[in-house]
Amino acid sequence: MKVDAAFPDKVVRSLEDAVERIGLGDGMTVSFHHHLREGDRVLLAVLEAVRKKGIRSLTLCASSLMRCHDGLIDFLRDGTVIRVDSSGLRGRLGQFVRQGGMKQPVILRSHGGRARAVADGERAIDIAFIAASASDIYGNANGVQGDNAFGSLGYGIWDSFQAKKTVIVTDHLSQSLLPYISISQSHTDCIAVVDSIGSRELLKAGALAEKSDPLSTVIAKNVATLLLATGIARNGSSIQMGSGGVSLKVIRYLKEAFLERGWRFRHAVGGITGGLLNALEEGWIEALMDVQSFDPAAAVSILRNRNHHEIDVNTYANPDNPSNMVNDLDIAILSALEIDLDWNVNVLTGSDGVLMGAIGGHPDVAEASKLTIVVAPLIRERIPIVVDRVRTVVTPGKDIDIFVCDWGIAVKEEREDIRRSLTEKGIRFHTMKELFEKATRLVGQVNKEETGGRPVAWVQDRRGRVLSEIYESETSGGEHR
Amino acid sequence: MSEVFRSGTEERGDILIQIEPLANQPFAACENQIEVRSRYESLFGEHLRRLVDRLIAESGLKGYRIFASDSGAWDYTIKARFESCLRALNRSNT
Amino acid sequence: MITPYLWRSMLYVPANRPSRLQKCARYGADALILDLEDSVPDSEKAESRLLLKQALKEPIWDSAELYGSNGGSERVDLFVRINAMRTRYWREDLEAVIPEEIFGLKVPKVEEPAKVEELDHAISRIEKASGIEEGRTKLLLSIETAKGLLQLSAICAASARVIGVGFGSEDFMTDTGIDRDNLRYARMQMTLVVKAFGLYAQDSVYPAFSDLEGLKQETEEAKRMGMDGKTAIHPNQIETIHSVFQPSDALLEKAGEICRMAEAENGRVFNYHGEMVDRPIVERYRRLLQRSREN
Numbered sequence: 001m002k003v004d005a006a007f008p009d010k011v012v013r014s015l016e017d018a019v020e021r022i023g024l025g026d027g028m029t030v031s032f033h034h035h036l037r038e039g040d041r042v043l044l045a046v047l048e049a050v051r052k053k054g055i056r057s058l059t060l061c062a063s064s065l066m067r068c069h070d071g072l073i074d075f076l077r078d079g080t081v082i083r084v085d086s087s088g089l090r091g092r093l094g095q096f097v098r099q100g101g102m103k104q105p106v107i108l109r110s111h112g113g114r115a116r117a118v119a120d121g122e123r124a125i126d127i128a129f130i131a132a133s134a135s136d137i138y139g140n141a142n143g144v145q146g147d148n149a150f151g152s153l154g155y156g157i158w159d160s161f162q163a164k165k166t167v168i169v170t171d172h173l174s175q176s177l178l179p180y181i182s183i184s185q186s187h188t189d190c191i192a193v194v195d196s197i198g199s200r201e202l203l204k205a206g207a208l209a210e211k212s213d214p215l216s217t218v219i220a221k222n223v224a225t226l227l228l229a230t231g232i233a234r235n236g237s238s239i240q241m242g243s244g245g246v247s248l249k250v251i252r253y254l255k256e257a258f259l260e261r262g263w264r265f266r267h268a269v270g271g272i273t274g275g276l277l278n279a280l281e282e283g284w285i286e287a288l289m290d291v292q293s294f295d296p297a298a299a300v301s302i303l304r305n306r307n308h309h310e311i312d313v314n315t316y317a318n319p320d321n322p323s324n325m326v327n328d329l330d331i332a333i334l335s336a337l338e339i340d341l342d343w344n345v346n347v348l349t350g351s352d353g354v355l356m357g358a359i360g361g362h363p364d365v366a367e368a369s370k371l372t373i374v375v376a377p378l379i380r381e382r383i384p385i386v387v388d389r390v391r392t393v394v395t396p397g398k399d400i401d402i403f404v405c406d407w408g409i410a411v412k413e414e415r416e417d418i419r420r421s422l423t424e425k426g427i428r429f430h431t432m433k434e435l436f437e438k439a440t441r442l443v444g445q446v447n448k449e450e451t452g453g454r455p456v457a458w459v460q461d462r463r464g465r466v467l468s469e470i471y472e473s474e475t476s477g478g479e480h481r
Numbered sequence: 482m483s484e485v486f487r488s489g490t491e492e493r494g495d496i497l498i499q500i501e502p503l504a505n506q507p508f509a510a511c512e513n514q515i516e517v518r519s520r521y522e523s524l525f526g527e528h529l530r531r532l533v534d535r536l537i538a539e540s541g542l543k544g545y546r547i548f549a550s551d552s553g554a555w556d557y558t559i560k561a562r563f564e565s566c567l568r569a570l571n572r573s574n575t
Numbered sequence: 576m577i578t579p580y581l582w583r584s585m586l587y588v589p590a591n592r593p594s595r596l597q598k599c600a601r602y603g604a605d606a607l608i609l610d611l612e613d614s615v616p617d618s619e620k621a622e623s624r625l626l627l628k629q630a631l632k633e634p635i636w637d638s639a640e641l642y643g644s645n646g647g648s649e650r651v652d653l654f655v656r657i658n659a660m661r662t663r664y665w666r667e668d669l670e671a672v673i674p675e676e677i678f679g680l681k682v683p684k685v686e687e688p689a690k691v692e693e694l695d696h697a698i699s700r701i702e703k704a705s706g707i708e709e710g711r712t713k714l715l716l717s718i719e720t721a722k723g724l725l726q727l728s729a730i731c732a733a734s735a736r737v738i739g740v741g742f743g744s745e746d747f748m749t750d751t752g753i754d755r756d757n758l759r760y761a762r763m764q765m766t767l768v769v770k771a772f773g774l775y776a777q778d779s780v781y782p783a784f785s786d787l788e789g790l791k792q793e794t795e796e797a798k799r800m801g802m803d804g805k806t807a808i809h810p811n812q813i814e815t816i817h818s819v820f821q822p823s824d825a826l827l828e829k830a831g832e833i834c835r836m837a838e839a840e841n842g843r844v845f846n847y848h849g850e851m852v853d854r855p856i857v858e859r860y861r862r863l864l865q866r867s868r869e870n
Binding site: 351352381382383442443444446447 | 527528556
């Protein structure tokens with residue numbers, strides 16, 4: 001007699017039911033992505049359900065934490081969560097961690113580093129809770145359909161492969177197969193349907209607006225001039241543009257030049273902004289490799305444009321994956337909170353030690369790209385960006401080639417090729433020391449007190465070694481923010 | 482009614498400095514009352530205080546209340562605003 | 576006649592804002608006008624003068640020019656707009672800024688040649704007292720009234736320090752009642768006189784700083800009328816102004832060729848692709864190349 005092989009019914013109607021169904025227990029490791037950026041409602045809602053079920057001592061492996069996750073403090077205080085992995089710490093949560101609110105140090109990783117860690121056993125994920133703007137009843141999910149479509153599910157996809165079990169959290173359940181599948185039904189164990197996975201306004205607000213500040217324009221122009229004059233940016237180059245205001249403006253200048261000459265970038269990698277979406281439409285970038293969409297318009301682009309590829313974070317930057325896309329980068333433009341005489345870069349802490357940023361893909365991109373440019377103003381109001389020694393090393397100096405600020409360009413001594421090229425074109429450049437001396441002459445150097453406290457966070461390099469530590473501090477700092 | 486001599490603003494990059502004579506105190510002729518605050522207290526507070534102290538010492542002011550509210554002024558601005566207050570004060574005294 | 580002064584843009588910067596003073600040279604304007612006049616209220620005149628004086632001593636005036644050779648860092652050209660000579664501020668303005676070695680002064684509301692002479696002498700006194708080479712401080716005069724426009728020839732001739740004249744649209748409209756769309760005649764007349772003297776002709780600011788299209792149109796018009804540059808009220812305007820006053824690559828190539836041919840022809844008139852090129856024209860192209868190399 002034939003036995004009915006029924007397709008499992010994975011759908012539950014509350015997060016508490018999901019927590020129960022999936023078998024979440026004390027001490028497990030749960031993961032979340034941050035594709036909804038400041039509009040995310042899922043992470044805290046899941047923890048709320050977890051707490052209601054009396055489950056405790058979880059390890060939270062988030063791809064990153066935003067300001068909207070400040071509420072995590074409650075769950076840390078009551079022991080629901082005892083360990084946190086993230087790419088960044090900011091706002092009240094950052095302050096809480098810095099002031100010693102957690103017993104276990106937070107582990108901060110780059111996106112590529114996290115991809116490695118969840119796969120090589122360093123951080124095995126028990127349950128991945130993956131917010132998806134659309135799911136079908138089989139468990140196929142995407143981030144490009146539904147009211148809260150956000151674009152690429154790059155971090156979520158990899159977690160769905162690596163986690164022991166996966167819960168899709170969605171507010172848009174389709175009774176029929178989705179036309180576009182990012183996460184496969186074969187990786188989905190449970191589908192939790194909720195009222196809303198995120199706030200659409202905050203999602204949109206999170207989309208990076210091009211800075212209107214004229215200094216960014218100056219720096220961007222310098223970058224574009226440098227790239228074009230030296231021939232580093234040419235027909236067929238590949239590029240990663242960071243998410244900062246300067247990067248967005250660089251796109252505008254490169255566009256003019258590329259369209260004029262009929263050139264095209266072979267692809268742009270990483271965080272996809274509105275400017276890059278336009279570039280794809282306009283044809284001067286051939287393809288986008290999207291691990292994270294910064295503009296909800298990416299959702300439509302992914303659906304419609306075969307050259308807009310959604311890639312998972314393993315394909316993006318996992319150092320254990322030789323086929324990762326950052327390995328193919330020609331040019332990278334990244335930002336900095338601080339850069340020092342050894343070219344080390346800090347994107348995590350302010351000069352006063354306040355946690356205010358995220359590592360993101362910075363060290364992954366910097367190490368792998370053939371050319372890495374860091375952009376920042378020399379001085380932000382009263383604070384020098386070029387310092388003697390950065391407060392926190394996030395990206396080691398060996399991976400940085402050029403620094404462009406509003407007082408000029410600095411080129412690493414080792415890059416004889418670039419220096420020669422610039423000299424040939426009559427473009428001026430300085431040493432990092434000269435820029436440091438300029439900054440010091442203008443605003444002095446910041447008084448960095450030596451903290452002797454215990455480490456409250458570890459910054460790992462891509463391969464899992466501790467690169468720097470962030471120490472406990474009483475000062476709340478941030479008066480000027 | 483003593484006059485307050487003021488220079489600068491609380492806009493970013495500027496410093497507001499106020500100098501006024503201390504009234505009706507027996508030892509007013511010897512002491513100054515100094516209050517300094519800054520947006521960048523943890524980073525530059527100490528430097529700012531030292532600079533203000535030095536400027537006061539150089540000016541020879543005695544028996545005044547000096548108030549400074551800093552919004553990230555560079556040193557040349559601090560010196561200029563202080564000098565402006567001094568000049569206004571001296572002009573009023575002559 | 577080609578004026579030797581090639582500033583495409585000049586950015587106005589209020590002298591009472593330290594944050595602006597510190598940043599203004601970074602925006603890439605060809606020159607700066609540090610303003611003690613209209614952007615500074617009376618109550619702040621004294622302290623702004625002092626602030627500006629201190630600021631001029633700081634190493635914050637490096638040119639933002641990317642092209643050039645390493646190790647050399649020229650100062651961007653600095654003008655200070657002093658208060659009008661009919662006010663009580665201008666003398667102290669001079670005392671404060673002349674010793675700080677600026678390129679020149681922008682002089683508002685110039686109407687009489689005698690006033691320009693008076694100013695010239697006052698500057699000379701201060702230059703001598705400060706050990707500065709006499710005549711070093713130049714004058715960029717602002718014509719803002721009908722009377723000033725009528726006297727422009729005599730005004731230009733009044734001092735060897737005069738290197739150029741700028742048109743002040745806002746005040747000119749107030750003085751005459753002429754509206755913005757009808758200033759062409761006045762601006763052209765100014766330009767004619769200025770060019771007759773071989774000086775620098777500067778157009779007025781375009782106040783709507785977020786309207787770059789309008790700025791472009793007005794700047795193109797200024798260029799077509801023979802003006803050499805335009806003042807800017809906001810850093811975002813600089814790029815647009817430069818794009819208008821910038822020779823195209825094709826033109827630069829042509830300039831290069833013409834100069835090379837002129838060398839070979841040694842002063843003789845020659846034929847360039849059907850165009851007759853004589854010495855004045857060669858000079859024009861030579862200046863063009865120099866400007867592009869400097870910029």
